Amino acid sequence: MTLKDKQFIKWVKNKFKNSEVFEEDLQNFNIEQVQNILKFQQTHPSYTHTPLYSLSNLANHLGVSMIQAKDESQRFGLNAFKVLGGIYAIAKYIANQLGEEIEDLSFDKLRDPSVKQRLGDVTFISATDGNHGRGVAWAARELGFKSVIYMPKGSSSQRLQAIRNEGALAEIQDVNYDDTVRICARLAEKNGWVMVQDTAWEGYDEIPLWIMQGYSAMALEIVEQWNQTSEQPPTHLFLQAGVGSFAAGIAGYFLRVYGEQAPKIVIVEPDQADCFYQSFITEKGERQFVGGAMATEMAGLACGEPNTEAFKLLRSYASGVLSCDDAISTVGMRVYGNPLKGDPSIVSGESGSVTLGAVYYLRKFMREHSITVDLELHEDARILVINTEGDTDEENYRKIVWDGFLPVQ
Numbered sequence: 001m002t003l004k005d006k007q008f009i010k011w012v013k014n015k016f017k018n019s020e021v022f023e024e025d026l027q028n029f030n031i032e033q034v035q036n037i038l039k040f041q042q043t044h045p046s047y048t049h050t051p052l053y054s055l056s057n058l059a060n061h062l063g064v065s066m067i068q069a070k071d072e073s074q075r076f077g078l079n080a081f082k083v084l085g086g087i088y089a090i091a092k093y094i095a096n097q098l099g100e101e102i103e104d105l106s107f108d109k110l111r112d113p114s115v116k117q118r119l120g121d122v123t124f125i126s127a128t129d130g131n132h133g134r135g136v137a138w139a140a141r142e143l144g145f146k147s148v149i150y151m152p153k154g155s156s157s158q159r160l161q162a163i164r165n166e167g168a169l170a171e172i173q174d175v176n177y178d179d180t181v182r183i184c185a186r187l188a189e190k191n192g193w194v195m196v197q198d199t200a201w202e203g204y205d206e207i208p209l210w211i212m213q214g215y216s217a218m219a220l221e222i223v224e225q226w227n228q229t230s231e232q233p234p235t236h237l238f239l240q241a242g243v244g245s246f247a248a249g250i251a252g253y254f255l256r257v258y259g260e261q262a263p264k265i266v267i268v269e270p271d272q273a274d275c276f277y278q279s280f281i282t283e284k285g286e287r288q289f290v291g292g293a294m295a296t297e298m299a300g301l302a303c304g305e306p307n308t309e310a311f312k313l314l315r316s317y318a319s320g321v322l323s324c325d326d327a328i329s330t331v332g333m334r335v336y337g338n339p340l341k342g343d344p345s346i347v348s349g350e351s352g353s354v355t356l357g358a359v360y361y362l363r364k365f366m367r368e369h370s371i372t373v374d375l376e377l378h379e380d381a382r383i384l385v386i387n388t389e390g391d392t393d394e395e396n397y398r399k400i401v402w403d404g405f406l407p408v409q
């Protein structure tokens with residue numbers, strides 16, 4: 001098989017999607033609640049909203065109406081969006097311990113020595129491929145608590161160091177992401193530590209929900225920014241998925257705001273860790289797991305077990321899943337970083353770029369293909385993508401963007 005014959009993108013349409021939007025499915029994404037979460041996040045002195053860029057020359061080039069990209073590489077100086085979830089989950093945990101509401105709290109109040117006196121020493125533990133753990137370690141340190149962070153086999157040493165720099169006790173394990181989560185759950189139980197995991201499973205769903213809600217605050221920012229530049233909402237929302245918490249957090253808020261007029265929600269996964277794709281191709285749409293090494297450049301998306309709560313929402317409301325070869329992510333990194341004149345240059349890492357890479361590839365090389373047609377990715381499309389991380393592994397970034405590693409042609 002030559003590179004030309006290779007299938008870089010697979011698509012499954014979601015045949016389990018609801019025909020209408022039911023409010024009871026969206027109770028966790030109440031607009032006022034999300035506003036309060038964003039207000040809390042804004043109490044941190046280094047908070048600024050991240051930019052929503054218009055890639056209008058790229059949209060022209062690809063023959064679509066609009067492409068806007070939210071750049072989360074600029075979030076809190078941490079090079080990824082994930083901290084939005086960790087911050088809120090830790091704050092909400094502390095608020096509950098204190099018997100307070102999050103809307104009455106700020107970073108300053110939580111940093112007050114009296115809080116530590118009342119709570120004693122708390123250690124937060126989490127498993128991560130990099131970004132989530134860095135966010136948890138950062139939030140714990142900011143609030144004066146300890147953190148322990150474990151990473152799966154093959155994790156990048158730069159990402160490990162970034163977590164240690166936030167004061168966490170961090171180690172790489174000899175197992176994959178999902179098994180690392182299980183190790184952390186056991187340690188939390190044994191030592192009385194608080195597990196702040198960004199995925200839910202049977203019996204563990206409260207903290208993961210707070211994490212998803214933390215991500216929804218980004219969707220609130222996006223809606224406000226989008227409305228400043230366009231009178232019509234996006235038609236397509238491309239969302240990358242590891243365990244699906246991010247996609248569900250963003251999708252939940254958009255569904256809440258736009259109801260039946262919500263954009264098409266398209267899940268994008270690496271083909272080596274495509275647990276949503278594998279679930280949606282089954283006859284009944286039951287949650288499927290992908291195991292083993294999950295060897296993909298998209299480290300942040302190398303998760304084989306969907307979050308139970310995120311899965312429920314996405315199964316009901318996503319239009320389908322794109323399962324992508326690593327080359328879709330690498331082309332996305334190059335397109336982001338080397339824009340057409342007039343568009344901004346955006347530094348996008350392996351997990352951040354795959355959605356733009358998919359849009360580019362479908363419009364450039366598969367315009368007449370049934371996937372593109374089925375997605376209605378045509379000239380009227382108003383597309384929203386989110387660059388969820390910057391160059392969190394700088395050496396790999398250069399290998400891909402400078403040296404041309406993993407081409408699509």
Ligand SMILES: Cc1ncc(COP(=O)(O)O)c(C=O)c1O
Binds near residue numbers: 240299389
């Ligand atoms: C950069 C980046 N994008 C997207 C995701 C996907 O998030 P989730 O695992 O909630 O699906 C991750 C997860 O770690 C990530 O690090």
